[in-house]
Structure formats: structure tokens, C-alpha cells
Amino acid sequence: MLALRTERPPSRAVLRGRAGSVNWEQEVALQQSGGGSGLSVHWARAQIAALLDARGAGGAEDTVREAVLDIALAHHLVSPYTSLVAVDVTPARPDDAGLATHALETNLPAGSDYQALLGFGQGATAAPAHIVVGVSLLLAAAVLVACRRFAGLAS
């Protein structure tokens, strides 16, 4: 990262140095780096870190806290003294409104069909079965009585 403070930014900068025994050179185009937005946050983070370090090096806790709070609040940063709280400014449901309640259609597995599941209903009653059983039993009773009569006559 390259920080530069000047009245009129030059179009390019050339960085030169030595990496070990090798000469090193890097050209940086300054016009392309337009207005960034994260620089202030980056600076604030570094500032907070430095302030917190100062606390370890003998700085008064109260003054460090005040300084960190100023920076962290101004840049909306999380620090040992600040935290982020999200507040829903446009709630979907006001506090005094009731919950909306409505029935949802039951989702069927893919490929299923209501009609195939629910079928075609029952198209018959048990009446014929009842009638056949009833008539059979009555006939059986009649046959029993007739047999008895016949046996009685025969003897």
C-alpha cells in the first residue's frame, strides 16, 4: 500500500529499492486508483490498534478508552469498547399488528398427482353384500325348519 500526500497528484510514481542483492523497481499508475472508500476505515483500524498498544505501554486506561471510542464510533468499527447493533428501521410487521395467518396448500413430492393420491372415491355401498348375507341366513333358517317338519312327518 502506498500513501502519498500532495497538492497535485502526479500521474505515476516509480518505487525503487533493493530486495536483498537485487535492484527492484516498480511503477505505479496513480491516475487509475480513483477514489477508494475503505481508506478511512483502514486508517481507523490501525489507529485503534496503536492506541490499544499504547495502553499496554503505560497509557492511562481512561484516556485510551476515550480516544478509541471517538475513532470507533466515527468509523462504525468494532473495538474492545464498541460493538455493532443492527436495528431494523423498516420492520415488515409493526409491533401492534397481528400475524397474518392463512392456510398453505400442502406441497406434494415432484411427480405426484392429487387425483392419483386421493383416488376416485368409493363407488359402491355394502348394501348388496348385506342383502345377500341376510337372505342366505333367512333361507338357511327356512331349510332347517322345513327339514324338522319333514322329519317330524316321517316319524
Next chain:
Amino acid sequence: MRLLRRTLYTTTVAVLLAVGLWQLGHGVAINTKATLAQYLLRRAWGRTLAGEPRAKPWPWADTWPVARMRVPSHGVDLIVLAGATGSALAFGPGLVSGTTIPGAPGVAVVTGHRDTHFRFLQHLKSGDEIVVETMGGHTARFVVDEAFVIDARTAVIGTGAGAARLVLLTCYPFDALRPGGQLRYAVVSVPGTSDGASRRTP
């Protein structure tokens, strides 16, 4: 010994008579209920035509008449109920919920019991006219187009939008003793009159 045999005989005859009468009465009651209910339903249908929505045929009924279906060639005159639930089908054929009113675009499915109201379905043949009177006094005329046997476990009747169709559905075979079979008899009717004026729209 003789007393024991006599007692056994008397008991057997008594039990046979009692159970037989009970079963016969049960079967006859189902048919009687199906027949008598139609008279009450006809009065409720009159109230429906007079403008009363969901006119209940009796105070505790959980269904109401939605149409009157007549098949002049077979002397059939039935009140169709809302929903094809077992409790509705005991009193009359039911319009399957989710299907359209007969005459409106789409498929109207009417289910009935094969041994009571829809016994006549076995005699319906292609070209027979079905007249359906719906709420508001509209009359839709259908002619029987085709009839076939389907398996309720696999068959699906498409009920989407489209030309008006009337599907009459009942159990199959007609003379089976026990209910609960898997086969259904479907009679498909298309709009038209028996003189063949507008038979079979493709």
C-alpha cells in the same frame, strides 16, 4: 338328549332369523335412504334455484345440491350433491370437489354408487342425452361419447381447463357383492344434443 337337540335347533333357527333379518334390514335401509333422500334433496334444489346458496336438505347435512341431472332415455332424475365424500354419496351422486360445474369449461366429475343412484350407468350408451341443470337455472346438454373401465390405482382424469366434459364415475363391476374394488366405470359425455347437432368436438 332330545331336549338338548330341541334347544340347539331352536337356538340355531332363532340366531339365523335374527342375524338374517338384521343384515337384510341393513341392506334395505341403505337403498331406502338413497331413494328417500332424493325427495328431500329435490326440495332443497328448489330452494337453491330460488336463490338460497348451499341450501342444506336437512339441518345437519354436510353437503348441499349443486345440480340436477336428468337422463330422459332411462328415466333418471337425480340431484347432484357437492363433494364425493362417503356421507354425500349415500344420499346422491356427488360432484368431485375441485372439478368444474357441469357445462363450464373443463372436466366435471360426478361420482355415484353403482348399486344405488348410478346403477343406470351400465345401460348408458353412446348418443344418450344427459341434461344438467345448474345453479342459476342454466341448462347444459351432454351426449354420451364413450365409456370405459379404469383402474383407480393408476388412472388419472385430467381436470384442467379446456372444452366442457362430463365424466360420470362409479364402481365396477356393477354386480359385485363387496364394495372396495379397484376398478371404476367412467362414462365420458361431450356437449351436444341427442339429435347429433354438435356431436364430438375434437
